[in-house]
Amino acid sequence: MSVKPEMLFLKQEDVVKAGLLDMKMVLEVTEKTFKMIGEGQVINPPKTMLGMPDLENWTSFCMSMPSYIGGDIDIAGFKWASEAVYNMGKPGMPYGIDVVMLTDPKTVYPKAIMDGTLITAMRTSAAAGVAAKYLARKDSKKACLVGAGVIGRTMVMAMMEAVPSLEEIHLIDLDLSKAEGIAKEYEGKYNVIPGTSIEAAAKDADIIVTMTTSRKPIVKTEWVKSNATVIQMSVNEIEEGILMNANKKVVDNWVQLSHGTGTLINKVATEGKLTEDMVASLPQLAAGQKPGRESDDELCVCCTYGIGSVDVAVAHKIYMNALEKGIGQKLMLWDNPLWV
Template sequence: MKPEILFLKQEDVIKAGLLDMKMVLAETEKTFKMIGQNQIINPTKVFMGMPSNENWDSYCMSMPAYIGGDVDTAGFKWAAESKANAQLEGVPYGIDIVILSDPKTVFPKAILDGTITTAMRTSATAGVMAKYNALKGTKVACLVGAGVIGRTMIMAMMEAVPTLEKIHMVDLVKEKAEGLAKEFDGKIKVIPYTDVKEAVKDAQLLVTETTSRKPFIKKEWLKPNMTVIQMEGQSCEEDILLTADRVVLDNWSQMSHLVGILVHEMYEAGKLKKEDIVELPEMVNGVQVRQNEDQFVYCGSAGVGSVDIAIAAKLYENAKKMGIGQKLNLWDNPLWV
């Protein structure tokens, strides 16, 4: 038997619908619901920093998952980032791939570019958090970080928070924020900033998507009943999490043990326990987080591989119907069977 693998380069996954944020949001929420219903196996990601986990210049990370139910697919995402790439013209900071396998035969069935999927699902996870926890009638959001995920975060917030009227986009390089303002002109008003304190002043919703390794956002800058969504490890000072009325995390077992992020540091210091938080799968399956309009809600995510696998499975099915991608074989005649 000669198993067939469908190879989908970045242009192929885009043709298959990857930039459809409405679809990605739906798949993301469905995946978290399935996690909460025990239909998904989602082991903790394995992180390998080089030269070390604490002081990495580059890293590789393995994120396996099995999606049951109507998806019935196994796979893993190989996520990697390098500081050196920031100095290379035309090269992404992060380079990711996804491999899908048949769960019965374990034959590999698809290899997909996962780089843009990472940006889309990261923002979609924040979108799901915002959908459930943003204040009613939220009109102003402050987004911190105008990189690739800054772009997809605008897309996600536009879909998830339909009352949104303007976005304050913050970046140390103002030209990057200005570029996104131009890109979304006519779709939503995006105002560029370089100062978080000034940008967040009128916002009801704060979303961070930076590469910072040090906290820089202070609790006193924030409204007492706003929603904060932190999509990386270190932008918020710990008081923001410590004083929150409600805390939502995408995956407690992973975030409490992932070196280099705020949640892990607070867990190790005895300042945060599992009973202090609600997990995202619980939330989308009916546990109410925001109970009134006066509460301060903190949401955090480090990303779960099952969301990447679920989206990749959807793109794979779309690609097959559309007849796109390149067909490969792992062998012609397997040796020593």
């Protein structure tokens, strides 16, 4: 019997209606995906980056992030993840714009195309949340979040959900009004204190998370407490000393980061200072194959680059919710295929 090439189109509003802003759900899906990667149930080739005008001097890029997730999820797909310097600070224009496509692994028929921009924001912060769950001290009270952009907003949600002991979140940005705006959004829910000095907020912080557009280190080694947890979401925001001093060095994906042009991990790997056996991965932590934090005295550092299968897993969850709730627009790839 022939299968109809019907796919569901979900615009950003639909993705939100289908429950994306539930951080608890996104944390669960993210952690489960990491565990499945650790257990070998996911195929996740390294992402391919198309930097324009070139890889070193990009002013915009698009990345292709394909994956297959097996087990009880059984879905293929990819995220087309893009960022543009041109968009920075332009009203109504996000710096990052993403699309996710889902494919039936058996027939390879497309199942869905959806906005992935907010999926990225939610799953990126959820990845940091999972890192914090395994690496942060259980008595962590103060967090310093650097970067009050799209990811900064969801990072507040992820940290508060993943580290319930947190009492205050210092949200730092070059542009104070952005940090103030997010603090206001969370007023009455979370204690978010806006600021502009990374040094002042980082010095006695238990957790430091960076998610800025800076391409050079902005967190200095001497500002970091010896038993803090530092999570870098962009590629080169923390000084090398912070990473090299860490008792536990964690990455989301060693291959991607160690080959990623401009990443701190690529730099220390190329210089021979860091090898794969010196790091743990978030999938290994989630699958119980390597330990997270083992004592309150450790400095734990996690560097991430983003893993496409997490986007696909979250998008699949949203797709299933949307089907159940009748959200979205159905599109046909053809009425009758011309040549078969």
